Each structure stands twice: as structure tokens, then as C-alpha cells.
Amino acid sequence: xxxxxxxxxxxxxxxxxxxxxxxxxxxxxxxxxxxxxxxxxxxxxxxxxxxxxxxxxxxxxxxxxxxxxxxxxxxxxxxxxxxxxxxxxxxxxxxxxxxxxxxxxxxxxxxxxxxxxxxxxxxxxxxxxxxxxxxxxxxxxxxxxxxxxxxxxxxxxxxxxxxxxxxxxxxxxxxxxxxxxxxxxxxxxxxxxxxxx
Amino acid sequence: xxxxxxxxxxxxxxxxxxxxxxxxxxxxxxxxxxxxxxxxxxxxxxxxxxxxxxxxxxxxxxxxxxxxxxxxxxxxxxxxxxxxxxxxxxxxxxxxxxxxxxxxxxxxxxxxxxxxxxxxxxxxxxxxxxxxxxxxxxxxxxxxxxxxxxxxxxxxxxxxxxxxxxxxxxxxxxxxxxxxxxxxxxxxxxxxxxx
Numbered sequence: 001x002x003x004x005x006x007x008x009x010x011x012x013x014x015x016x017x018x019x020x021x022x023x024x025x026x027x028x029x030x031x032x033x034x035x036x037x038x039x040x041x042x043x044x045x046x047x048x049x050x051x052x053x054x055x056x057x058x059x060x061x062x063x064x065x066x067x068x069x070x071x072x073x074x075x076x077x078x079x080x081x082x083x084x085x086x087x088x089x090x091x092x093x094x095x096x097x098x099x100x101x102x103x104x105x106x107x108x109x110x111x112x113x114x115x116x117x118x119x120x121x122x123x124x125x126x127x128x129x130x131x132x133x134x135x136x137x138x139x140x141x142x143x144x145x146x147x148x149x150x151x152x153x154x155x156x157x158x159x160x161x162x163x164x165x166x167x168x169x170x171x172x173x174x175x176x177x178x179x180x181x182x183x184x185x186x187x188x189x190x191x192x193x194x195x196x197x
Numbered sequence: 198x199x200x201x202x203x204x205x206x207x208x209x210x211x212x213x214x215x216x217x218x219x220x221x222x223x224x225x226x227x228x229x230x231x232x233x234x235x236x237x238x239x240x241x242x243x244x245x246x247x248x249x250x251x252x253x254x255x256x257x258x259x260x261x262x263x264x265x266x267x268x269x270x271x272x273x274x275x276x277x278x279x280x281x282x283x284x285x286x287x288x289x290x291x292x293x294x295x296x297x298x299x300x301x302x303x304x305x306x307x308x309x310x311x312x313x314x315x316x317x318x319x320x321x322x323x324x325x326x327x328x329x330x331x332x333x334x335x336x337x338x339x340x341x342x343x344x345x346x347x348x349x350x351x352x353x354x355x356x357x358x359x360x361x362x363x364x365x366x367x368x369x370x371x372x373x374x375x376x377x378x379x380x381x382x383x384x385x386x387x388x389x390x391x392x
Contacts (some may be wrong), residue, residue, distance in 0.1 A: 032321040057214045070211050077215035081222040088229035091237070097329065153322050169363055172322030 003128050008131030009181050013145055016109040017140035018188050023109045028177035029145055030100050034157045039093035041138025048110050049130040051080045055118040056126035071114045072105075079105045082138070108135060132158035147180045148172055219376040237315075242272065245301035245311045248284045249274035259385060267377040269297075280304055283382055286315075289374030294318040296327065300378040302341055303387050312336045312375055317367075324367035332361055332368075341379050341387065345372050 016022045026044075030036045055062075055072050062070050083101045086094045094101065104110065113133055118126040149155055152171030154162030170176050242252045252274045259271040270286035285300045294315040301310040312333050319325045326332055336359050339345060343356040347369045352359050352373035 063204055063207060066208055069208055073208070073215050077219050080219050083217050084222055084230065088226040088233060090234050095316075159222040169323060175318065 003125065006125050006128045007132040010129065010134070010136035011076060011139065012136075013141055014133075016112075016133055017137055017144075018185060020109075020112070023107050023137060024102065024108065024181070026100050027141055027181060028174065031141055031144040031148055031180075032152065032172045032176060033096070033149045033155075034142060034145045035093070036096055037141040038138065039090070039097050040100060041134065043086060043097070044104055044107065044109075044137055045103050045130070045134025047075065047082050048113060048134050051075045052080075052113060052126040052130040053109055053123060055114045055121045059119045060122075067115075067119065069112075070194045071119075073113060075110050075114070076105045081111055084090040091191060104115045108131065116119075121195050129196065143184060144177070144180050147184070148176055152176055220342060227315050230323060238242075241299050242284055245299050245313050246274045246284050247310070248305075249282060250273050250278075252284060264381060265300075265377040267374055268381055271381075274301075280386075282310060285378035285381070287374040287378050289377075291317060291319050291327075291370040291371045292324050292364070295321065296370055296374065298368070298371055298374045298378075300336075300375050302304055302382045302386070307341045307383075307387050309336050309339045309341060309375070309379070312371070313366070314371065319364070319367050324364040326361045326364065327371055329365050332371075335359055336375060341382050344376050345371050345379065364389065 010016065012019075014020060017024065017027050023044075026040055030040050051071070051074055053070060079102060082104070083094075086097075086101060113129060117129045121129070146156065148171050149157075150161055150167075152165070152167055152169065152173075154160060154167035166177075171180070179186075212274055225370070239252075241273075242249070246252070249361050252272050254270060256269075256271045259273075260268060262370070263282045267287045267289055268285060268294060269288055270287070272284040273280050274276045274284060275280035276282075281304055283304065285299060285302070286364050287298050288295045289298065294317070297315040297320070299315055300312045303310050306330075314333065317325060319327060321380045335352075339358075340355060346357050347365065348357045349365065358368065358372055
């Protein structure tokens, strides 16, 4: 098994957001600022890493018929822990992400990786898979965030880029999320066809 | 039947271990979270009413049962042992959910020292601009005697507050909360003295 391949697949070939179309709910809801995207990406990667490790270690003892409830309990516990740790150590990001940290529980990428990868592979590849998927999702979120923040608020990471009056408020409202994600997907699909990624 | 019990026991075990883990993290994190919340509160007190020697929560004495329900907490700031300012914690219904505001008043000048939006869930990029100093500074130094009014353009009169662009509901909600505090302040700390 090629570990490098396991790592990079999450970024391009099997990018959770752009290729697998998973995790679109947070990708539409919290992507109004780059800071949010980075915070969400970090929280998500932490939970995915922890759940992949535990599920991979337990893969031989979890009975197949109750694997989904077992995964959900494991994932939910890690999310609760992450939620509390973020509240304690990074209150700023915690405040702006709000409800979307607890909602990582129902993020289908994490359950998806548990089912499709961690439950079938040993610990090391599972860690690499989590890091690759986490990075891929974070990059995807930050791409959406960048477009929305620059066009919607005229800032990048809070730094003013466009003068007042130019930014289109629509971009930071829900429709802006759909528009950005749609355009990005279309563009990336075209690129993929062209360069056969 | 035996299978169900086995599976049930397995899940119970998983849940118990997970519960232990969550409990442990909670033990570690909750004192830090409480400290964080307290520190935030003290910091915002300093921001809204600078220069006080101490601030005490005196809601029990000043917050009567017939008071405006928007008023949540009344804190008195002391300077050299004398009451010098009042810090109101008010809640007001915004565009989406409650907005919690801290409003500071000076007893000697009867003016708003500053306001701060502590928590809100307004639309990102629009109403959530209420948490920015740019908007909150519009309340600074306003006289507590007249009701504040939200206007969409550059304010012409002293008691007018310019709304956040495209977020009139949020601006009005914040102003309503500040007005509730202002009214209580006028009745309790201004009239009582002049009478």
C-alpha cells in the first residue's frame, strides 16, 4: 500500500467536497470567512483523525451488525470533546463556528471514512487517510471561503482588500454559498477532464 | 436472543468507555471554560465602563419584578467607593435569535459610556456587523435623557443612530435593548437624584 497515494487522494482525486460531494452542509453554511473555514477544517481534521484511529484499532472487534451505532457513539464523543476543548482554548473561533462544531457529528465524511476506510485498514494508513481527507476538506473550504469573503465582505482573513460599496452582500448570504460552490465544482470538473486528474 | 444481548452489551461497553472519555475532557475543560467566560465578562466591563475600581452585580437591589424583561443584569461600577456608573446586561430579539448587549452609563454625566454586543446569531456579514466597534461606537457619548432612534442615513440629531447597511432589524434590536437600559437608568439614577 502506497501511503503517499493514500494521503494525496484526499486532496485531489477523492476530495471529499469537490469529488465525493460530502460535507456540503458546513461548506455552504460556515464559509463566510476564511477564518471560519480554517477553524472548521482544523476541528474536522481533529475529529476525523481521532475517530479513524479508534475505529481502525477496533475494526476486528466491532460486530458488523451494530457497526454504525458504534461509529456514531465514537464520533459523537470525539466531537463533544473537540467542542469543549475549542470552547476552552480557542473561544474566538468557537464563537464564530457556533452550532457547526456539534454538527460535525453528522458530517457524512467522517462516517464515510469510518465505513469505507478505517474499518478495513490498519492504523497507519487510517491516520494518513484522515490527514489527507482533512487537508483536502480544509483546502476545499478555504477555497469557497476565499471567494465568498473577498467578493462578499471585501476582506481576506479580515484584511480589507476592496473598498466599501463594491462587495456584493449576496455572496455571504446563503445563495452566495450555492453560487460559489456550483461555479467551483464546474470549473474543477472541467479542469479534471482536461488534465485527466 | 443471545445475539441481541451480546450486541447490546458491546454497544453498552462502547458507550461507557466513550462516556468516561467525554467526562474526563469535561473535567479538564469546564474550569477553563468558566474562567474564559468570567474573564470575557470582566474584560467587557472594562471596555464598556473604563476606570472603575470595582464592579458589583446589584441586580437584586435594582432589578425589580416590574422592570422591562429585556433587562437581565444590573452591575454598579464604583470609583473611590462611590457609585459612578451602571452596566446593564440587556437582551433584545434580533433578526435571528437573541442579542445580548452590555451598555454602560455614567452617573455624573448621564451619558452612555459605551456599548458592547456580547453574543448574537445575526446573519454573517450583515447583522453580525453589530459586534464590530464601528457600529458600537455610534452609541458612545449619547445622552441618556432622550430615546435613541435608528436612521438609515447619516444621523442629523444627537439621539439618532445610523443603522448598519442592510441590517435595520439588527440595528433596531440593539437600539431597543439600549433604550430599555437607558429608560431604567434615567428613572433610577437620574430622576431619583434631581428630585
